[in-house]
């Protein structure tokens with residue numbers, strides 16, 4: 166027998182409110198939440214290694230990292246900052262309840278910076294708000310400069326683009342200018358950074374922008 170069940174809850178609105186509440190609660194703890202998304206292998210974990218090493222001299226850094234399987238990324242990050250792996254067992258993106266459950270496992274709260282590396286995927290993660298203060302999409306030189314237009318939601322919903330693996334630019338047909346124009350056509354507010362995590366080029370400027378953005382957030386947030 167067929168039955169119709171009427172659901173009188175607006176689940177989207179509930180999720181939106183939960184993400185907003187998380188964002189505010191982290192701001193009250195003076196924690197700036199930075200979320201990275203990209204296609205698989207664009208360099209998220211490598212960038213986080215360098216970022217944690219750089220910021221870790223002065224700031225408390227925690228990292229949550231999502232993958233479908235394995236603890237490999239958390240193991241790579243552990244020498245640089247408290248890190249915890251969230252394995253989804255198949256799901257293609259992280260969701261806020263996973264972040265909330267994993268956060269206490271980092272131990273040393275409160276952090277000045279909490280980094281969240283989402284599953285390598287330019288599609289699904291873009292549809293989920295994890296309560297981050299800034300969403301950063303990575304685009305590596307080997308992926309092609311046409312990707313913003315092909316995966317618009319990831320770029321439209323982000324605040325910052327980091328172009329990675331710039332050491333490979335002489336060897337691949339990738340125009341930074343074309344990539345920037347393609348992304349700006351989708352989201353004119355985007356900010357851009359070029360980095361090579363292998364030789365640290367651009368890492369200091371990228372980290373300085375995070376420090377400045379955190380100060381801006383703290384200046385706007387009420388004291389607890």
Ligand SMILES: Nc1nc2c(ncn2[C@@H]2O[C@H](COP(=O)(O)OP(=O)(O)OP(=O)(O)O)[C@@H](O)[C@H]2O)c(=O)[nH]1
Nearest residue numbers: 204205206207208209210211285330331361362363
């Ligand atoms: N040439 C070059 N290679 C890089 C750079 N950054 C990262 N890589 C390499 O790119 C590969 C993937 O880097 P990861 O940091 O694991 O990428 P990821 O985005 O975290 O990958 P997933 O978590 O699997 O999505 C590794 O072999 C890195 O050493 C870079 O700046 N230049």
Ligand SMILES: [Mg+2]
Nearest residue numbers: 209210238282
């Ligand atoms: Mg990774």
